[in-house]
Amino acid sequence: MIDPQTLLRQMFDAAVASAQxxxxxxxxxxxxxxxxxxxxxxxxxxxxxxxxxxxxxxxxxxxxxxxxxxxxxxxxxxxxxxxxxxxxxxxxxxxxxxxxxxxxxxxxxxxxxxxxxxxxxxxxxxxxxxxxxxxxxxxxxxxxxxxxxxxxxxxxxxxxxxxxxxxxxxxxxxxxxxxxxxxxxxxxxxxxxxxxxxxxxxxxxxxxxxxxxxxxxxxxxxxxxxxxxxxxxxxxxxxxxxxxxxxxxxxxAPQMALEAAASVALKAGVVPYILGDSIEGEARDLGVVMSGIVRQVKFKSQPFEQPCILLSGGETTVTMRGQGRGGRNVEFLLSLMVALNGLHGVYAVAADTDGVDGCEEVAGAFGLPETLEKGRSLGLSARAELENNNAHGFFEAIGDQLVTGPTLTNVNDFRAILITDTRDLCVQ
The missing domain is CATH 3.40.50.10180 (Glycerate kinase, MOFRL-like N-terminal domain)
Structure with missing residues (x-):
């Protein structure tokens, strides 16, 4: 058996390995x-x-x-x-x-x-x-x-x-x-x-x-x-x-990496859907858009049925207005988690395939149904940290960063969102 966070990490690793x-x-x-x-x-x-x-x-x-x-x-x-x-x-x-x-x-x-x-x-x-x-x-x-x-x-x-x-x-x-x-x-x-x-x-x-x-x-x-x-x-x-x-x-190129990750998902018995390898825009805006797609899948079985994994790549941007540590992947992820507000059965990873998100020696982070609650237990408001462009600080505090060190390649950002009703997935 494999849990969702482990599956997401294996998919990210496969994406990086494909571009070595x-x-x-x-x-x-x-x-x-x-x-x-x-x-x-x-x-x-x-x-x-x-x-x-x-x-x-x-x-x-x-x-x-x-x-x-x-x-x-x-x-x-x-x-x-x-x-x-x-x-x-x-x-x-x-x-x-x-x-x-x-x-x-x-x-x-x-x-x-x-x-x-x-x-x-x-x-x-x-x-x-x-x-x-x-x-x-x-x-x-x-x-x-x-x-x-x-x-x-x-x-x-x-x-x-x-x-x-x-x-x-x-x-x-x-x-x-x-x-x-x-x-x-x-x-x-x-x-x-x-x-x-x-x-x-x-x-x-x-x-x-x-x-x-x-x-x-x-x-x-x-x-x-x-x-x-x-x-x-x-x-x-x-x-x-x-x-x-x-x-x-x-x-x-990014498409090759997404296809490698998709193969890992299929082996775990989850259908992957590649939404695009060149998605741009403000990271926090993309998080809100993706939350809407997730809810449509979760509650309406459109355009896909769960369990499924939504894959995307590209390069978003962050307009720094706060005093935080930036990072487009973690800002996207925190925005997604805030918009989902602890929705059951949704797990995500967002990371840069070079191992560095923004100016931090951190590839990205994992988003889980309990992400916001983890922050609250430490006295942190996820929404306030997002407004301060401090997603790196938030995910560091709750212990859900994805740290790889130098990956020796770079095929842009990697995002995967798993939507499922089950806690555990079988590896075939």
Whole structure:
């Protein structure tokens, strides 16, 4: 027998396992040895694990440098691994990014560059546009993270404040052949939004970036506002001939993770329904919407009959108005629990597949029928904690956090809601 919380954890673990680099990288490695140099570069929370998978697969000579988040490094023999800060960039990331650009400068058509990109790369691979400082980028990132902007909007602005993202790294690799392997962590799997698209063409413009600043009334340094008016800060466009020998492939994505979790549910005898892999919006609003769907299933057997599991992925946002610790997955979950108000037979998990929700070293949390009562027994009001954007603090206090440590991959948020009349489920 298996209880609901254990089943939800097994589903999350399966989602993470499906996107491990040692599974998805080898099948996309080049089949021929280049006549010139073989250089590996990249950035992201999964980039170090991707680099190790390359070393284990590629038998010829290679060299390279990738940047990953602090704590996400794995040992490699030929590819240098540098750790840097996420989600706000730091000097270590800037220095390593400059070294990557220098590494790919002056290559020839006989050389081959393999670029390994995963979520988090936009802050890890950071190189300010001309006239900007690292402090300017840090201020811009901090403002974006608190604004409620979507990940697509965040990356549009980031691309136009960078001298390495928005296709600029691909241009620097020209005329070498370039293959980019991407693990997607963004709704819709658009390559320009995965780590701000350092090796793919960008159809968005400086005007689009300025529109985001205006829409969210971002308070940014004067140097940043000035940079958005300079033509030289426009990103690389699809017509640029320097991208002619460049190819980008998505090798793992949120849909794959949801399907892996669905298989676990089926083995437990519960029918899973994937509602979408690219759901966006305010985390707390999504919690209310999902509570309505849960009630329709629970009381009307529409659109599904219980027992069932509702699966979804994507990337919600949190507009920070309170003084709490944020976290889009836990904010969604707390909003869901408040809206359900202890409804019997409903269990949920919401977590980030990279093991980090917001700025916390916590993947997410579990929501149970007794969640609100647990809080009340400690003198905590779930609604008040939600209003203070302090879902991390709430779930920590009641002991229902989901802590994984570095998962070495990143295929965005994972949400699963189990609706059942029974406490225990059979594993077939």
């Amino acid at each position: 680099p040692n599974i998805c990288v080898p099948k996309h490695m080049p089949s021929e040895t280049p006549r010139g140099r073989f250089i590996v570069i990249g950035a992201g929370k999964a980039s170090a694990a991707m680099a190790r998978a390359v070393e284990e697969t590629w038998k010829g000579p290679l060299e390279g440098l990738v940047i990953t988040r602090y704590g996400y490094s794995v040992p490699c023999e030929k590819i240098e691994i540098v750790e840097a800060s996420h989600p706000v960039p730091d000097e270590a990331g800037q220095t390593a990014s400059q070294r990557i650009r220098e590494l790919v400068s002056g290559l020839t058509a006989d050389d081959f560059v393999l670029c390994l990109i995963s979520g988090g790369g936009s802050s890890l691979m950071t190189l300010p546009a001309e006239g900007l400082s690292l402090e300017d980028l840090q201020a811009a990132n901090t403002a974006l993270l608190r604004s409620g902007a979507t990940i697509t909007e965040m990356n549009c602005l980031r691309r136009h404040l960078s001298s390495i993202n928005g296709g600029r790294l691909a241009a620097a690799c020209h005329p070498a052949k370039l293959l980019t392997l991407m693990i997607s962590d963004v709704p819709g799997d658009d390559p320009i939004d995965i780590a701000s698209g350092p090796t793919v063409a960008d159809p968005t413009t400086l005007a689009d970036a300025q529109g985001i600043v205006d829409r969210y009334r971002l308070q940014l340094p004067d140097a940043v506002l000035h940079a958005l008016k300079l033509a030289q800060n426009e990103s690389i466009k699809p017509s640029d001939l320097r991208l002619a020998s460049s190819e980008a492939r998505i090798i793992a």
